[in-house]
Amino acid sequence: MAEHKIIKAGLLGFGTVGAGVYKLAKRQKEEMESKTGARFEITRILVRDRNKERKGVDPALLTDQWEEIIMDDEIELIIEVMGGIEPARTRILEALHAGKNVVTANKDLIAEHGRELLDAAEEHGVDFLFEAAVAGGIPIIRPMKQCLAANEITEVVGIMNGTTNYILTKMFEDGMDFEEALAKATEYGYAEADPTADVEGLDAGRKAAILSSIAFHSRVTFQDVYTEGITKISSRDISYAKEFGSVIKLLSVAHNTEGGIEVAVYPMLIDQNHPLASVRDSFNAVFVHGDAVDDVMFYGRGAGEFPTASAVMGDVIDVIRDIQYHCTGRISCTCYRTTKIKDFRDIKNKFFLRMQVDNKPGVLAAIASVFGVHKVSISKVIQKRITDGVAELVIVTEPVKEYHMEDALMHLRDMETTREISSVIREY
């Protein structure tokens, strides 16, 4: 049976997520005791500026001295919500080496240094949990490590960035162009002042690295992930997508194939009947295929103060249970394989290509022959005359290796009859 005791934690960082965690821990105080048989207290909060006013927080908890937390033997759990690589990495390592359990929401850190941290946790038999680091409030890491543990997972496809999904939804449903939708996202607080990490797919790429590692039991880091953003998607592409019965989504796509792990982030056309197609606004979703379970999908809020705090506190409750039952470290790193990452240029994709060409006889034949030379099979061509001189051509290919498509595109750009290659978008 579990002992009744008090579990004390140190909270590192008091930004949006930190404040959410603090408030939620307060709100759930009694419930948590019913659930775990232990009382939970945040006894120390590490902040940069101890004198800044913070509503609803006892100022005595605040400290700007890491030593006061790491040296406090009563603190059994560190909750890291500062974000960024350093000093988060060093502090987490120090905490793990001091035998403290750690819960973090830090995707940047896990995507680059996950192995190092998980190894340290395993060495010291403590919990290192990071459910909040992928897809915010959506339960995904625990379901993959536990519920789906009897599956050989072959595919993980996700909409893992809320900002870009909001932008693409506005473009698709309300006919906005990219700039207008981005402005709306900024107005509503979905996009940051510098939206690069979101719109260029970097944020989604970090999550893809973490999820691929867990799904395929082999380490994938952010550096392994090819990323492409949504800034070049135009209203005209969206119209064609509709015409084809598809929507355009920024997808994180990971496959475990015989030739290695394929992992990339890019905008893709996806059939309107696919469960991911109906994920709207700033919601996230992760679609997983396993050999036993078939298709499963997890849907919810990928960011925000309380959704993220929900995931952090779910981890905290698990740590408390593990401390009570003397089984911390029960589920550690599950990367027991070493699978190579496939070169991005060897991945096969279908492509949607929109280009402006001279509107004269023989042009289509010449283009088709370029594709033929580069081993690209065409599945659909739509030609729309825009003016007397210029025609818009939309070409959809069969699955083709990235490098063949790249070569074909280079060749097409060089043709005299090509006015512009307007869009190159992959198809799921």
Added chain:
Amino acid sequence: MAEHKIIKAGLLGFGTVGAGVYKLAKRQKEEMESKTGARFEITRILVRDRNKERKGVDPALLTDQWEEIIMDDEIELIIEVMGGIEPARTRILEALHAGKNVVTANKDLIAEHGRELLDAAEEHGVDFLFEAAVAGGIPIIRPMKQCLAANEITEVVGIMNGTTNYILTKMFEDGMDFEEALAKATEYGYAEADPTADVEGLDAGRKAAILSSIAFHSRVTFQDVYTEGITKISSRDISYAKEFGSVIKLLSVAHNTEGGIEVAVYPMLIDQNHPLASVRDSFNAVFVHGDAVDDVMFYGRGAGEFPTASAVMGDVIDVIRDIQYHCTGRISCTCYRTTKIKDFRDIKNKFFLRMQVDNKPGVLAAIASVFGVHKVSISKVIQKRITDGVAELVIVTEPVKEYHMEDALMHLRDMETTREISSVIREY
């Protein structure tokens, strides 16, 4: 650190799910050892007929003697996939009292006797896990008990029966009527020879009872769940649903309100933009609202040999980890509250009502006045003339208590101008 050892299990039942569990355990043998540090072996299989030929199974494993399993001290885990209340209940209780861990897929049993079994598990400090009992392969129990543990969950709405969802999808997308769609479901093996438990909502009701208990931390049994099936849904209702931008789904709806727990299963109109609306064919999904996480949804296969075996084996892997770390019983019953179940007649719902009435002046006014008397507010009325004598009336109400609607309907049926009340369907 975990010890390397062999964990032995007894499998009760070798039907579709039992065979799936056996095959999956074989397929995952080495992977499981990498994941848990222990070898897993099914050393005994309890069957009714020991002499029936079973492909791919060593006949020496088969037994028709329960004693050979319960008395075997080397067996630390019982996997029950026989189904039904007895003898499953007695055997599980005997196993728990003997200090053996239990994994089961038996929803009928949990929905009626869950508390008794969880209490026995807690008393003996063993694991009693049943992820497969709700929504088949979809991870839902562990996410609710762990990942979402810091939430006050107020709503759980699910499509928890694949047979009826398949039938309703065929009716909606292909214009089939109920009988035709049911025949198709039977042909494809989605519906059983006697489809009552599916089409009358009983199967979904059992799952609703289990999930409500977990979500609201208070015991809900199958007897507490009002159930209504889909046999009366007609193509004409489907057409109106489309006209209103909705679909019709068999929903398990549970709310934790100030007046108590509301839990019921019935067909409902639901907006096409709601994530549950796009759950097609035989797929299941569970939509959960928590105060911190906001909306989350879990989607996947609710039945089938391997999806169900995936959930069973996920539980098995967790039991193995718990045995290795000496922490079985770590997460037991979470029903630490006693919340009353609200009388079904006090639940408020919006209604869609389709009726045939005499097509003459004053009829609509008379009907509207009946609704007024019974405190039913009307939000929409559509009148379509079918013949000179009879008009079809579609009325959508504001949210109204079930018993007020019941009284109004009784009154309406008695009116001389009423030819038929064709449909009464709730709206989500």
